[in-house]
Amino acid sequence: MEKTVVRQLMRDTGRYVNKEVAVSGWIRSNRDQKSFGFLTLNDGTHFNSVQVVYERELLSNYQEVARYRVGSAVTVRGILVETPEAKQPFEIKAREIVLEGEAPEDYPIQPKRHTREFLREVAHLRPRTNLFSAVFRIRSLAAFAVHKFFQERGFVYVHTPIITANDAEGAGEVFRVTTLDPQSPPLNDRGEVDFTRDFFGRKTNLTVSGQLEAEAFALAFRDVYTFGPTFRAENSNTARHAAEFWMIEPEMAFADLQDDMHLAEAMIKHVITYVLENAPEEMNFCFRFVDKELQQRLRSIVEQDFAHVTYTEAVKILQGSGERFEYPAEWGSDLKTEHERYLTDKVFQGPVFVTDYPRDIKAFYMRQNDDGKTVAAMDLLVPGVGELIGGSQREERIDLLEKRMAEVGISKEDLWWYLELRKYGGVKHAGFGVGFERLIMYLTGVSNIRDVIPFPRTVNSCEF
Template identity: 65%
Template sequence: VYDKSDSDYPLQNKRHTFEFLRTIAHLRPRTNTFFAVFRVRSILAYAIHKFFQEKHFVYVQTPIITGSDAEGAGEMFRLTTLDLENIPKTEKGDIDFKQDFFGKESNLTVSGQLNAETFCTAFKNTYTFGPTFRAEHSNTPKHAAEFWMMEPEIAFADLVVNMDVIEEMIKYIVKYVMEHAKEEMEFFNQFIDKELFERLNILVNSDFERITYTEAIEILKNSKQNFEYEVEWGIDLQTEHERYLAEKHFKKPVFVTDYPKDIKAFYMKLNEDGKTVRAVDLLAPGIGEIVGGSQREDNYDILLERIHKMGLKEEDYWWYLDLRRYGSVPHSGFGLGFDRMLMYITGMTNIRDVIPFPRTTKNLEF
């Protein structure tokens, strides 16, 4: 100790709310809770790399700036160097992006998946792990505008193999953190979530349930629960539905597969029924969805048709279509929301409290 702290030092010797600590994100790593959170964050990131490196996956650094939308949802941050006070226009009155830095519309990436797939066809198994961005005005404990995603691509893998890898990985990284961050995990179990160890032990010691979306809808309809969002075939499952399935019905993690094609991304492989795609979400007790994945559409004609039907521009995906035109193989992959996984492992209930400097709507202070 060199000297006494100033009297206006924000971290006084008392309990501070997480809401207050978010306003001093530059100081909160000095508190017991956030010291533990960010140490576990580091260990969890290492565990993910260790799992895939031991399986000889090739780590690919995919670009943050992109000219295409990997999800087709349109919720992207636009990147431009144009003079906003004197925006150039085309003869039709549209913004003339040809005068922009890249000569076309550019955005921050929502996913590294499409780029990772290009390496999958060469190296067989690859993964990317980095920041992604969504311009969603979702002011919820689960959403942030900037977050980290881990996305592997597995050649010659169908949806079953995909789920096998997901389950093995989740159990591996949870066990690794519990073994290598014992003091921090004891802290979380004592002060943050007294059922944390029980929940994590169920996860690592149980076989994850596997059901179809259609079966999930039937379970929800027969549950007699008064859900805020009505349950009908074709809806996108809400957090309340996901948590009921994982927490109340199965009481353990559950895979939900074969979603309606209209609520999923264009690159997911169409099933024989023509109505559903080979998609999978992993739902976990306490949080809901933590992994989303699919078998990818490897048929060129079907993929092109899906791009058109979803109103996307074919010219933005010419290189992605080339992967099917020039020697494609059946392959699958998934995305793990790293920050949500950290929430699950630590028992923290707000994504703003597991990211060093959270980026959310109307919040860009640090």
């Protein structure tokens, strides 16, 4: 008979009541008694599992079924019956249970609470747990929601290069890409590694941002976005950093910093709303078992307007707060984690855009403000995660851009094409970058980035 999946049974139970169904899945728990027993079966198509009842007198292999361990794969054929009195809406009374794949007794996932640290060591098996089943389905839906948001607004999806020769942006340490023999690389006259003999004829690395290339496409398509993997070789060991992560980078021509912030706010709200509507079981699990305040927090994000404050005002608020910070806030220095937390948790109690940072602590491409001291930059700070979005209006005035590049030591030759975007029909434009994993952390309440990436890559860790 034709197999069905649990998602169909859950969504359209009425069609299957008192009829024979066949499902295949993995055993989450098995409780046998003298003449009957219960399997909890999860087939991956729905967050919830189905309960299978098996009886000695109906199954020829009752003895074997009673010993099927957690983690084993089976196919069950039986009658779907409603169980209005019980925890689950329906169950399957088995007529036949076939073992598809045995799980030996050393299967590491037990029907009990495990620590996240342990489950990271078995990252190939952890998607079979409730938490990771929820997190990774939410991740999938959130990715789709991102595309839906931009596509519905006419943004063009650009695949910016993964391998690039551009490491001048200053976004972080890069991973070198090379085919040279590390034991004996070719050397030039000065005894240095001769990268002109490397695969691309020059020094190359994995991308740390698709922004510069996205700007080129924005100045052709007007509204574009990238969404892809990004690599940073920073030796940072925190719950919020990974060496490989996914970044969303929209870029809009004929747009200023205000347009940029409107877009960012609308995007965050859209993704939250979409996931709440399309992953109710998964989100409810997060509300109940991951973070008790998550539901309230997400609801207030969707309903409220995000707060805005300039960097200069923020520093004044921090200085006048009476709060004792480890490092006092000072104009000209970047906000510390403790400052960001105070702003999001105490002052604004929600997401806040901090704008117009001192130009010396921001990237060279950000548009200089008329005060000569600040740039048209914005960071979106959110409770729990910190910096979720960083963006800016880009410097479109070629003379100011060249001057700034000279000041910070970036050669005009390397970024000749970036400068030509200003030379030929350059217009004001703006964009931002969102750390996709940080968005997932924010959505789920999961506090470590390693637990929202299927197989995380961090310093000293590249298993799987």
